[in-house]
Amino acid sequence: MKPTSFDYIAPSTLGEAVALLADEEREAKVVAGGQSLIPMLNMRLARPELLVDITRIPELGGIHVDETGSLRIGAAVRQARAAADTAVRDGWPLLAAAVEHIGHPQIRNRGTVCGSLAHHDPAAELPAAALALDARFVITGPRGTRTVDAGDFFVATFSTAVEADELLTEVVFPPRPAGHGWSFEELTRRHGDFATVGVAVLLERDTGPDRPDTVRDARVVFSGAAPVPVRLPAAEAALVGSTAGEQALAAAAGAALAGLTPSDDIHATAEYRREGAAHLLVRACTTAWERCS
Ligand SMILES: Cc1cc2nc3c(=O)[nH]c(=O)nc-3n(C[C@H](O)[C@H](O)[C@H](O)COP(=O)(O)OP(=O)(O)OC[C@H]3O[C@@H](n4cnc5c(N)ncnc54)[C@H](O)[C@@H]3O)c2cc1C
Secondary structure, eight states: OOOOOOEEEOOSSHHHHHHHHHOTTSOEEEESSOTTHHHHHHTTSOOOSEEEEOTTOGGGOOEEEOTTSOEEEETTOBHHHHHHOHHHHHHOHHHHHHHHTSSOHHHHHHOBHHHHHHHOOTTOHHHHHHHHTTOEEEEEETTEEEEEEHHHHEEETTEESOOTTOEEEEEEEOOOOTTOEEEEEEEOSSTTSOOSEEEEEEEEEEOSSSSTTEEEEEEEEEESSSSSOEEOHHHHHHHTTSOSOHHHHHHHHHHHHHHOOOOOOSSOOHHHHHHHHHHHHHHHHHHHHHHOO
C-alpha cells in the first residue's frame, strides 16, 4: 500500500519544529529515522497531514558526556552512531549492546535512539535499556521543556509521556560506576527479528572487606513481557548479597517465573515467554557477573 498524501517540512531549528507541531490547523507528526513511521504510513496505520523531519536540526544532533558525567544523546542521533561512540561503549556498554540487537545494520543506520524510545514498541530493546540505566527524557513543546524519569516515560504500548504537540529532544543517561557488569540477552526466532522477550542486567561487585565478591547492586529489566519494560525487584533482591552462584540464579529465575505476567499473542504463548525470560535471566546474570571487576 501507499501512504495517504502528506506535506513534508525539514526545519533547521527546534523552535520551528515546535511551532509546526503546535499548529492545530493540521495533524503533524515527527519523523526521525522513519524506520517505524514510514511502514506505518504505508500501511495507513498513521495518516498525518504533515511530517516534521527533525534530523536536520543541528541542536538535536549531539552525543556527548556533560560536566556531571552524564551521557546526552540528541533526537537526531542515529542508532549506529550511538553504538559506535567510544564514550557510549566505555561508559554505557549495556546501551551499545542493546542497540546492536536492533534489527539489521540498515535499520540502525537510519533509525534514531530517541525515535525508538518515543515509538515505544514493547518488544524494542532501547526502552528496557533506558529503564535499567535510569535514563531521563527531555521533552520540549509549546508549554516549554520538562524532564521525565524512565519509570514515568513509558505509559503503554506505543504510548509515552510525550504529548502529540511535543517532541523528545534528548535522552540523558547518568554515569554508571566503573567496573559494573552488564548483559543484554534476547530470544528471537530469526536473527534481526523483534525479540519475543529480552532482558537487561546490570550488576555491581562489592570489593569491600565486609562482603567481598558479592553482588552489591543489581538491576533486572525485561522487554516483551508486558506493554511497558518491567523491572523485577524480586529477582534483584535474590541476587544482592549473593555470589551470583547457582542458588541465587535459581532464585532470580524463580522470581521471573512468578513475577512476569506476559500475554499470549501470535508470536508466542505467555508460558513460552515466561520460561524464555527465566532462562535469559540466568544467562545474562552469569555474563554480567563475569564482566564485573
Ligand atoms: C525491518 C525492521 C526491523 C526492525 N527491528 C527492530 C528491532 O529488532 N528492535 C527495535 O527496537 N526496533 C526495530 N525496528 C524499528 C527501528 O528501531 C526504528 O528505528 C525505531 O523504532 C524508530 O526510530 P526512528 O528514528 O526510525 O523513528 P521514526 O520511524 O521516524 O518514528 C517512529 C515514531 O516515533 C515518533 N518519533 C520519532 N522521533 C521522535 C522524537 N524525537 N520525539 C517525538 N516523537 C518521535 C514518530 O512520530 C513516530 O510516531 C525495526 C524496523 C524495521 C523496518
